[in-house]
Amino acid sequence: MAIDTTFVTDNKAAGRAFCPPRPEPLERPLPPLALLGALRRNPLECWARQHFDEPIVEGGLPIGHVLLVHEPQAIRRVLLDNAGNYRKDRLQRRVLSAGLGAGLLGAEGEQWRLQRRAVAPIFSRKSVIDFAPAMLDGAEAMIERWSRRPDGAALDLSVEMTRLTLDVLERTIFSDGLGRDAEDIRRAMATYFNAIGTIGLLDILGAPDFVPRPARFRVRATLRFFEAAIDSVIDARRRLLAVDPDGAPNDILTHLLNALDDPHGMTEAEMRSNVLTFFAAGHETTGNALSWASFLISQSPGWRARLEAEADREFARPVAGLAERLVETRAAIEEAIRLYPPIAAISRVALGPDELGEKKVKRGSLIVVSPYVLHRREGLWEDPAAFDPRRFLGEARAKIDRFAYLPFGAGPRTCIGAAFALQEATLALASVVRRFRFELEPGHAVWPLLRVTLRPQGGLPMRLWRRERATIG
Numbered sequence: 001m002a003i004d005t006t007f008v009t010d011n012k013a014a015g016r017a018f019c020p021p022r023p024e025p026l027e028r029p030l031p032p033l034a035l036l037g038a039l040r041r042n043p044l045e046c047w048a049r050q051h052f053d054e055p056i057v058e059g060g061l062p063i064g065h066v067l068l069v070h071e072p073q074a075i076r077r078v079l080l081d082n083a084g085n086y087r088k089d090r091l092q093r094r095v096l097s098a099g100l101g102a103g104l105l106g107a108e109g110e111q112w113r114l115q116r117r118a119v120a121p122i123f124s125r126k127s128v129i130d131f132a133p134a135m136l137d138g139a140e141a142m143i144e145r146w147s148r149r150p151d152g153a154a155l156d157l158s159v160e161m162t163r164l165t166l167d168v169l170e171r172t173i174f175s176d177g178l179g180r181d182a183e184d185i186r187r188a189m190a191t192y193f194n195a196i197g198t199i200g201l202l203d204i205l206g207a208p209d210f211v212p213r214p215a216r217f218r219v220r221a222t223l224r225f226f227e228a229a230i231d232s233v234i235d236a237r238r239r240l241l242a243v244d245p246d247g248a249p250n251d252i253l254t255h256l257l258n259a260l261d262d263p264h265g266m267t268e269a270e271m272r273s274n275v276l277t278f279f280a281a282g283h284e285t286t287g288n289a290l291s292w293a294s295f296l297i298s299q300s301p302g303w304r305a306r307l308e309a310e311a312d313r314e315f316a317r318p319v320a321g322l323a324e325r326l327v328e329t330r331a332a333i334e335e336a337i338r339l340y341p342p343i344a345a346i347s348r349v350a351l352g353p354d355e356l357g358e359k360k361v362k363r364g365s366l367i368v369v370s371p372y373v374l375h376r377r378e379g380l381w382e383d384p385a386a387f388d389p390r391r392f393l394g395e396a397r398a399k400i401d402r403f404a405y406l407p408f409g410a411g412p413r414t415c416i417g418a419a420f421a422l423q424e425a426t427l428a429l430a431s432v433v434r435r436f437r438f439e440l441e442p443g444h445a446v447w448p449l450l451r452v453t454l455r456p457q458g459g460l461p462m463r464l465w466r467r468e469r470a471t472i473g
Contacts (some may be wrong), residue, residue: 008126017383017387018386020295020299020387021388021445022339022385022448023045025048025049025051025052026047027049028050029059030046030048034060036396042449044372044448044454047370047372051068052373052376055357056071056074056356056359060360060368064365064366065366066367066368067198068369069356069367070374070377071356072380073357074356075403075406076350076390076410077354077356078356079346079369079410079413080410080411080412082354083411084351085350085351086348086350087108087367088348089348103270103276103283104274105277106276112413114266115274116204118266119259119274119416121406122252123417123419123420128419129323129423131172131424132322134168134172135168135423135427136166136322136427137171138171139432141167142160145266146436147435147466149464151466152428152464154461155462156462157438158456158459161287161288162186162284162287164185164287164290165283165284165290165424166186166283166287167182168255168286169279169282170182170284173252173253173275176236176237177233185229188222188225189221192223192280226280233253234253237254238257241254241257252278256274259271282420282421284452285453286342286421286424288342288456289333289340289342289421289425291455291456292340293333294432294462295460296332296335297332298439298440298462299387299440300405307332307345308467310326310430311433315430323423323426328389329394329433329451331391331432332389332429333425333429334389335387335389337407338375339375339376339387340454341372341375341407341454342453343371343407343408343415343453344371345369345370345372345450346368346370346371347367348367349364349366350362350367351363352363372454374404374406375407380404408421436464436465436467438463438464441461
């Protein structure tokens, strides 16, 4: 099948591509006090025009030496070529220390390498492909639930998508269930991300951990909830492995428990932290990606029609290889996470001096890379504010600089679950557009809010229509 990879340039003939909502860049960077307020309210609203126009900007935070880097070669040096000189900074470690610090996200050096080696087989290409049936089953269960609703009924699509990704994690990480109500888990996870994602003055100033922070009390309560759930499931799985090791589910939890037998593998604390990491990051980021993709498709009738046609055609063929054949659906997901990347900031602290472009890096310099800014730079992307999945099809996809597109990071510490997340999101979105269309609830203003991950503020209320009866758009 020939795929159109040209961009829309004739707006009169083809119509202007949809430009989704975003904060307008500020005319000039904010002064320190205003910056602190904006960081607490919504960090996306801190960026000025200078950050989108200049490859490297010096300064930005009220303390220390900061370089805001949005130039692919400089990013490559920080994340790959000279990665040994850069480690996660204090603020990032503070966020990750809320239950995730002992796992892959927070570990450094040899501790990180040992964990990465132990976990890598779980996310190999073959393992990810093997998870496809469970992902499709989760999407089908959601669609079956929606089918019982009246046509045109309203729902919060962001809630529905996080419920879906929780269900998929149950089917792939905890095959025999979580032992807790899924809605209780979803609400607790929302509280968790809101709490750890709120940046306060004490965090910016680097106050010691023993100084009380109100948000931490909320984090502790949710962590106790998750720890109890995880401990219960781990204990049950251990009993099963002891009695009938061949009968245990071949899921991620079993792989992690088996990794404990390796004397050079993970410790008990690291294993539990990674379970929470896969659980928290896996469901939140993919749920947001699906929410944004669904919203963008709902506002783009041409792309909605293309994805519907692709889903109709490919679901009529054998399931084997389905995710690989859904090329336009995957492109829509990749474009959604370009505009609204799951991780909106990557930060590192320099262990020693270096040079990035014409800028000097000092020992202790903070390097900040914002995929959100990088993905919207005029010099790197054509019409960057527009939703156009053709960027990720055919020859256009091959021309994208590896370090200009960072929804999952890059270098040795690139997200180990990226292939898992992209496959899950592609299969889920195709399953949905094959059966339903969405219409944004009248009067609702969609707005991106950064709380560790990038989510629609106030949810995403949509009206649900069966395709065979839909007349919208």
